[in-house]
Amino acid sequence: MATIYNNAYLVLAALQAANSKNGFLDRKDESFSETPQLDAKNSLKIAKLRNPNGTVSHIYCRKRNSEPLHQHRFKVEEAPLNRRGWVLQENTLSRRIVHFTNSEILWECIECLKCECMEIEDDDLEENSQITAGMVRNAQFTRTKAYDAPEDLHERWLHLISRYKGLVLTHDSDRLPALSGLARLWQSRGAGQYLAGIWRDHIPESLLWIKEKNTECKTWDGYMAPSWSPFSLGYIDGNTSVRRLAFVFGDPYRYTMTERAAHVVDAQCSLVGNDPMGAVNDGFITLKGPIGTVLVEGDTPFYVNNPILQPYQGHSPLHPGIWGLADWDCPEESVFQRDVSLILLGYSGKYVKHLIAMVLMPLETVPGTYRRIGLLSSPRDDLRKFLEGAEERVVKIR
Numbered sequence: 318m319a320t321i322y323n324n325a326y327l328v329l330a331a332l333q334a335a336n337s338k339n340g341f342l343d344r345k346d347e348s349f350s351e352t353p354q355l356d357a358k359n360s361l362k363i364a365k366l367r368n369p370n371g372t373v374s375h376i377y378c379r380k381r382n383s384e385p386l387h388q389h390r391f392k393v394e395e396a397p398l399n400r401r402g403w404v405l406q407e408n409t410l411s412r413r414i415v416h417f418t419n420s421e422i423l424w425e426c427i428e429c430l431k432c433e434c435m436e437i438e439d440d441d442l443e444e445n446s447q448i449t450a451g452m453v454r455n456a457q458f459t460r461t462k463a464y465d466a467p468e469d470l471h472e473r474w475l476h477l478i479s480r481y482k483g484l485v486l487t488h489d490s491d492r493l494p495a496l497s498g499l500a501r502l503w504q505s506r507g508a509g510q511y512l513a514g515i516w517r518d519h520i521p522e523s524l525l526w527i528k529e530k531n532t533e534c535k536t537w538d539g540y541m542a543p544s545w546s547p548f549s550l551g552y553i554d555g556n557t558s559v560r561r562l563a564f565v566f567g568d569p570y571r572y573t574m575t576e577r578a579a580h581v582v583d584a585q586c587s588l589v590g591n592d593p594m595g596a597v598n599d600g601f602i603t604l605k606g607p608i609g610t611v612l613v614e615g616d617t618p619f620y621v622n623n624p625i626l627q628p629y630q631g632h633s634p635l636h637p638g639i640w641g642l643a644d645w646d647c648p649e650e651s652v653f654q655r656d657v658s659l660i661l662l663g664y665s666g667k668y669v670k671h672l673i674a675m676v677l678m679p680l681e682t683v684p685g686t687y688r689r690i691g692l693l694s695s696p697r698d699d700l701r702k703f704l705e706g707a708e709e710r711v712v713k714i715r
Contacts, residue, residue, distance in 0.1 A: 318403075318407070318498075319406055319407075319410055319497065319498025319499075319501065320498075322406075322407045322410045322411045322498075323410040323411070323412070325411060325412070325413075326412075326413065327413045327414075327415065328411040328413065328414045328415070329414075329417070330398060330408070330414050330415065330416045330417065331398060331417050332393060332396035332397070332398045332399060332416050332417055332418050332419075333345065333396055333397060333398075333417065333418060333419040334397060334398060335397040341417040342417065344420055344421070345419040345420075359379065360377035360378060360379040361377060361378050361379070362375055362376070362377050363376055363377065363378050364376040392419070392420070393416060393418060393423065396418060396419075400484060400485050400559075401485050401486075402481065402484040402485055402486040402491065402492075402495045403486070403491070404484075405477075405480070405481055405484060405495070405496075405499070406495065406496065406498040406499045407498075409498075409502070410498050410499070410502065412426060412427055413425070413426040413427075414426070421433040421434060467507065467508075467518060467519075468519075470503060470506055470507065470508050471508075471516065471518075471519040471522065471523075474503055474508065474516065475523070475566055478496070478514060478547070479565070479566060481495075481496065481562075482561060482562030482564065483559070483561045483562070485559050486560075489537060489538065489539075489541070489552075489560070490539070490596060492541060492548055492562070493513065493514060493541075493542070493548060493594075493595060493597065494592070494595045494596055496514065496594070497592055497594035497595050498594075500594040501594055503516075504594075510584070511593065511594055512546070512584055512585075512586050512600060512602070513542040513543055513546040513548060513549075513586050513600050514542060514546050514547060514548045515546060515547070517581065517584050520545075520581050520584065520604075521574060521577050521581070521662050521663055522574050523547075524545060524662060524675055524689075524692070525567050525572040525573075525574060525673065525692065526547040526550075526564040526565065526566050526567065526692075527564070527565060527566075527567045527572070527644035527646075527691075527692055528550060528563055528564065528644065528645065528646055529553060529563050529564070532553045532563065533553065533554075534550060534551045534552070534553060534563040535551050535552055535553070535554065535563075536551045537549075537551055537552070540598055540599075542597060542600070543586070543597075543599070543600040543601060543602070543714070543715050544646070544688040544689040544690075544714065544715060545602055545675075545689050545714050546600070547562070547564035548562065548564075550562070550563045550564045550646055551563045567644065567692065567694075568694075571665060571671055571673075571694040572665060572673060572692070572694060573665045573666075574662070574663045574664070574673060575663075575664060575665055575666065575667065576663050577662070577663040578607065578661040578662060578663045578664065579604045579605065579606030579660055579661060579662045579663065580605045580606065581602065581603070581604060582603040582604065582605050582711055583601075583602070583603040584600075584601070584602040584603065585600060586599070587599040587600060599715070600715065601686065601713050601714060601715045602713075602714050603711060603712070603713045603714075604660060604711070604712055604714065605709065605710070605711045605712075606660050606661050606709060606710075607660070607661040607704050607705060607706075607707040607708070607709050607710075608658055608659065608660045608661075608707055608708065608709070608712060609658070609659050609703055609704050609707035610656055610657070610658055610659075611656070611658075611659060612654070612655070612656055612657075613643075613652045613653055613655055613656075613657055614653070614654070642693065642694060642695060643676060643691050643692070643693045644692045644693070644694075645676075645690065645691040646689060646690050646691050646692075647691070652678070652690060652691075655678075657676050657677065657678055657690065658676070658677040658678070658687065658712075659674040659675070659676060659677070659693060659704060660674060660675050660677060660712060661673075661674050661704045661705070661707075662675055665694070666696075670696065670701070671694050671695060671696045672693075672694070672696075672700065672701045672704060673692070673693070673694055674692075674693045674694075674704060675689055675691075675692055675693075675714075676689070676690050676691035676692065676693055677689060677690065677712070677714065678690050680715055685713065686713045686714065686715050687712055687713065687714050687715070688714065688715060689714060
């Protein structure tokens with residue numbers, strides 16, 4: 318289907334239709350015609366026009382309100398059609414789209430984005446926005462053949478999947494396949510090897526996701542992705558019965574990597590079918606970096622719901638005062654009083670250096686391999702020295 322939309326000359330998008338039985342030509346937004354932006358009393362008369370039947374029409378100009386809440390095009394993002402997961406790549410890959418909204422028609426192509434009320438006559442907005450005018454594609458990315466910096470490509474991908482995680486899919490098994498067309502587009506721009514929702518060239522940075530705060534995360538019924546992929550984490554049932562993916566990319570202050578400490582040795586995924594960008598049934602990454610073992614002791618009164626991580630060598634504490642703040646992928650109580658491994662991924666911060674480590678536990682079903690159970694950040698020098706002084710090892714994570 319991705320190829321069909323990519324090769325189509327023109328795509329019609331019935332944005333206001335909740336399903337195939339709804340129409341799309343009627344305009345249901347009564348407020349659109351009542352907005353002060355189109356009120357002649359608040360506009361300047363600049364000309365008049367004599368019609369063929371002898372009547373006279375007046376032409377007005379008005380000052381455009383640049384506040385997003387007053388722009389009808391921002392309703393596009395929340396339209397019923399654009400809340401569907403498959404539509405994200407259909408919009409992005411299509412070369413020309415006519416969007417039928419409940420208030421007006423919008424034209425979108427690789428060169429521009431236009432609407433009937435002319436609010437979008439702003440090239441600066443189109444050039445600078447990540448998602449132009451609330452639309453789900455980015456014309457600037459589509460027309461560009463390559464980026465000067467691979468980091469730009471990676472950042473746009475993280476932005477894309479962060480938007481995608483809240484969209485609706487009928488079948489959970491489509492979570493990765495519904496991104497396959499976009500993954501091909503990114504790969505054609507030089508993104509590299511695709512691995513269950515992330516890219517090999519940016520694995521350390523792509524591991525900096527955490528579970529959404531103050532929410533109950535439910536596990537998938539079947540296998541979705543390896544534990545290091547954000548798609549493995551599970552979902553959150555929303556108030557509208559929409560299954561929202563539970564991951565978020567962490568606090569920029571704590572989890573923006575400025576320096577790597579771990580290196581990728583190998584990475585592979587086993588595919589369900591023939592599509593290298595589609596669903597997977599297994600996968601691993603092999604990392605090399607400093608690895609230390611700690612005991613998770615439990616809650617501390619100073620950091621509620623953030624267990625103390627007590628470094629141990631065997632059963633003898635090395636530094637009783639060492640601690641770090643962990644964001645757990647699993648229920649916290651399941652790791653209390655258990656040994657876990659920390660692999661130093663890298664550092665964040667320019668002035669205050671935070672270490673970033675991935676928390677691992679042995680995978681009981683596959684001896685010699687590990688699974689991810691969380692992410693840790695700490696500015697503490699003692700914990701940094703503990704990990705920097707730990708043995709550098711090669712570890713396989715599934």
